[in-house]
Amino acid sequence: MDLKHRQILQRNRLNLITALSPADICDGLLSKGVFTQDMIDEIQSKITRRDQARQLVIDLETRGSQAFPAFLECLRQTGQHALAELLQCGDGARLPPSVPIQPSLIPLPVRKCVTSIKHTGFTWIYLLGIPTRQRRDSIQCYKMDASPCGICLIINNVDFDPDCDLKDRTGSDIDCDKMEKRFKALNFEVIAKRNLKYKRIRHEMASLAKRDHSAYDCCVVIILSHGTEANHNRFPGAVHGVDGPAVPVQLITNYLNGQNCPSLQGKPKLFFIQACGGGEKDTGFEVSPDEVEPSLGGIDDQMDAIPISSSSDSLSTSDELDARATLPTPSDILVSYSTFPGYVSWRDTQAGSWYVENLDCVLEENAATDDLVTMLMMVNAAVSQISAKGLYKQMPGSFNFLRKLLYFQSSLS
Incomplete structure (x- = not known):
């Protein structure tokens, strides 16, 4: 698809997800x-009309140059003239209140209980399409409608002891303020802690694990600190206390697993780590000019890393054994890292870190319509286009053990 057509779809994504009737145009696109039959089947496998519309728009952007005009033609043929005209103009304006949202009959697959796996069948029922996001505790989406939705713990390490050879993290308070405001807007109870030593980090995680989360649907931990590489068997990296020693990320996640925090069993546990994964600097590789839209970092970019001569050897044997001995299968856990394991993470002393700045922007603009994993890919794309000092790059990523889609609460809910 042509870039200008993709941009029109992206500007009007909310309008399309809100008003599009996918069931009416699938046959035409086929x-x-x-679209291929496999693509149609995937769209129709989504339970709600809104999720079907979201999948249709995502797939449409991957098709050829004739996909956009064919889509407009299908919209007109099925009576969805308001959407067709909106896309034809390409102005990204919202639909006026007078434009009706067409309800549609959506096939919903329901698995029948049978005694033999070989004879498992499906029954099809029909539901009236509802133009709001469905947050039900099903195989498709996590339940995320509690109020507050859950606890969000922010650990913000800024001022480090002079003896630990770690620079102060100027600009981290900006990151902390952004995350505090953002997750309050997403209906979380936010607890912010500043300048925690190694033992205090573990104490705060233990206290969080001991709380009763029965009334909540989710738990979030955000750590802003220096980081380093560490031995691990599931989640890489470690984050430093302001006194120097580092806590392995896998130990941090372990506090909230189903064994150590029963009231969070089956509920999503989200960890956002703004810290270096090591001391390597990525200079990137050359691509054609139309592949990226490069963006320069700030004038005073710093790294959230320890000196390269330091390593995970500073972690005590007892910490490593603790992390290995009690970590079960990490279901319902997602760890989002600001950078690829082994590499530095960049932070502007005046604007905050690249990762948090873009995470905040993506959540603000897309939390009403997109699931968390999709939004993290948007963050990856945005950060990957920035360059520190016109040379160095950064690539965020995540370890995803979620079993369902996760949609945050928003004003459009």
Whole structure:
């Protein structure tokens, strides 16, 4: 698809997800060769009309140059003229209140209980499409409608002891303020802690694990600190206390697993780590000019890393054994890292870190319509286009052990 057409779809994503009737145009897109039968099947497998519309728009952006005009033609043929005209103009304006949202009958697959796996069947029922996001505790989406939704703990390490050879993290308070405001807006109870030593980090995680989360649907931990590499068997990296020693990320996640925190069993546990994963600097590789839209970092970018001569050897044997001995299968856990393991993470002393700045922006603009994993890919794309000092790059990533889609609460809910 042409870039200008993709941009029109992206500007109007909310309008499309809100008002599009996918069931009416799937046959047309199939007959015109825009979609394959497999793509249609995937769209129809989504339970709600809104999720079907979201999948249709995502797939549409991957098709050829004729996909956009064919899509407009299908919209007009099925009576969805308001959407067709909106896309034709390409102005990104919101639909006026007078434009009706067409309800549609959506096939919902329901698995029948049978005694033999070989004879498992499906029954199809029909539901009236509802133009709001469905947050039900099903195989598709996590339940995320508690109020507050959950606890968000922010650990913000800024001022480090002079003897530990770690620079102060100027600009981290900006990151902390952004995350505190953002997760309050997403209906979380936010607890912010500043300048925690190694033992205090573990104490705060233990206290969080001991709380009763029965009334909540989710738990979030955000750590802003220096980081380093560490031995691990699931989640890489470690984050430093302001006194120097580092806590392995896998030990931090272990506090909230189903064994150590029963009231969070089956509920999503989210960890956002703004810290270096090591001391390597990524200079990137050359691509054609139309592949990226490069963006320069700030004038005073710093690294959230320890000197390269330091390593995970500073971690005590007891910490490593603790992390290995009690970590079960990490279901319902997602750890989002600001950078690839082994590499530095960049922070502007005046604007905050690249990762947190873009995470905040993506959540603000897309939390009403997109799931968490999709939004993290948007963060990856945005950060990957920035360059520190016109040379160094950064690539965020995540270890995802979620079993369902996760949609945050928003004003459009």
